Amino acid sequence: MSTLAYTQPACFEHLPGPHHPESPERLQAVLEALSAPEFADLEWREAPFGTREQVLLVHEASYVHYIRSCLPREGESAVEVDRGDTLVSAGSWDAVMACVGAACSGVDLVMRGEFDNVFCATRPCGHHAEAEKAMGFSIFNQAAIAAFHARDSYDIRVAVVDFDVHHGNGTQASFYTEPNLFYASSHQSPFYPHTGSKSETGLGGNIVNVPLPKGCDSVLFRARISSEMLPALRAWQPDLIIISAGFDAHVQDPLAGLSLEDEDFYWITKQIMQIAEHSACGRVVSILEGGYSLDGLASGASAHVRALMGK
Numbered sequence: 001m002s003t004l005a006y007t008q009p010a011c012f013e014h015l016p017g018p019h020h021p022e023s024p025e026r027l028q029a030v031l032e033a034l035s036a037p038e039f040a041d042l043e044w045r046e047a048p049f050g051t052r053e054q055v056l057l058v059h060e061a062s063y064v065h066y067i068r069s070c071l072p073r074e075g076e077s078a079v080e081v082d083r084g085d086t087l088v089s090a091g092s093w094d095a096v097m098a099c100v101g102a103a104c105s106g107v108d109l110v111m112r113g114e115f116d117n118v119f120c121a122t123r124p125c126g127h128h129a130e131a132e133k134a135m136g137f138s139i140f141n142q143a144a145i146a147a148f149h150a151r152d153s154y155d156i157r158v159a160v161v162d163f164d165v166h167h168g169n170g171t172q173a174s175f176y177t178e179p180n181l182f183y184a185s186s187h188q189s190p191f192y193p194h195t196g197s198k199s200e201t202g203l204g205g206n207i208v209n210v211p212l213p214k215g216c217d218s219v220l221f222r223a224r225i226s227s228e229m230l231p232a233l234r235a236w237q238p239d240l241i242i243i244s245a246g247f248d249a250h251v252q253d254p255l256a257g258l259s260l261e262d263e264d265f266y267w268i269t270k271q272i273m274q275i276a277e278h279s280a281c282g283r284v285v286s287i288l289e290g291g292y293s294l295d296g297l298a299s300g301a302s303a304h305v306r307a308l309m310g311k
Helices: 007-014 024-033 061-070 092-111 141-152 169-175 217-234 261-278 293-310
Strands: 003-007 041-045 115-119 160-163 181-190 207-212 238-243 284-288
Touching: 003 181, 003 293, 007 092, 007 284, 024 115, 024 217, 024 238, 024 293, 041 061, 041 261, 061 092, 092 238, 092 284, 115 238, 115 293, 141 160, 141 169, 141 284, 160 169, 160 217, 169 181, 169 207, 181 217, 181 238, 217 293, 238 261, 261 284
Parallel strands: 003 041, 003 115, 115 284, 160 181, 160 238, 181 207, 238 284
Antiparallel strands: none
16 A cells, blocks of 8 residues: 655644644644654655646635735734634745645546555645635635546546544535535534534535534444445445545544544544545545644544555
């Protein structure tokens, strides 16, 4: 099993403020965890920057212009009108374009057969960003962008599987009426952003939501994923699977209320990979989303990458 990890120094330059949960220390924790001897076979590359054309696969041109206009010379500036907790700094443009570049290049690498799978160790997260709206710490939706890039460039069926504790409203919105794109999400409910009910099923059932109650543990999580998400993903037969890999469902996370363990992230990754082996020649691109306990993020991401590497 060949696995590439992408990262980019520019991702450390997105600085939403000294007390903001989406901190550079999150990425540092992941990189340090993946420097352990057990990951010696993991190949690392510096991620390329994405292009404006790639961003426009999901986001409106007026929104892209708005984000650029909000970048401050120093400090941080809010780009989300409703809540004000999605912020940008002088280095945020390069950071988000690195996220887009890593995700789209990861797609190209697995489609060309250069790697079985790719893990994008980038930040900020992206699955809440909608076509014309930043929210939930997300500016550009790199998972959705990568999916459209894959579908349009290779004429394939693409699935995004999202196990972040929050529902990826932005990804769902961009896929809702799109043929050949599938979105499956497990998430705490009721919880921010208050979307992702089971009744939201998209075009011909291309949306599958698995809302989980506060306190959900390993047993309930695995039962619901096994009975609701995995059969739908398997039946859809994607040619490529993109993972929105958030680790804020971890029991240690301070911002949420699920009780998953490292072993659960390993388990769901293995389940996704088995389906990818069956229908997608094993092609998987994983993109880091949330996770705000540094310890839980580091150990959860380690378990996830261990599974990607076939360990």
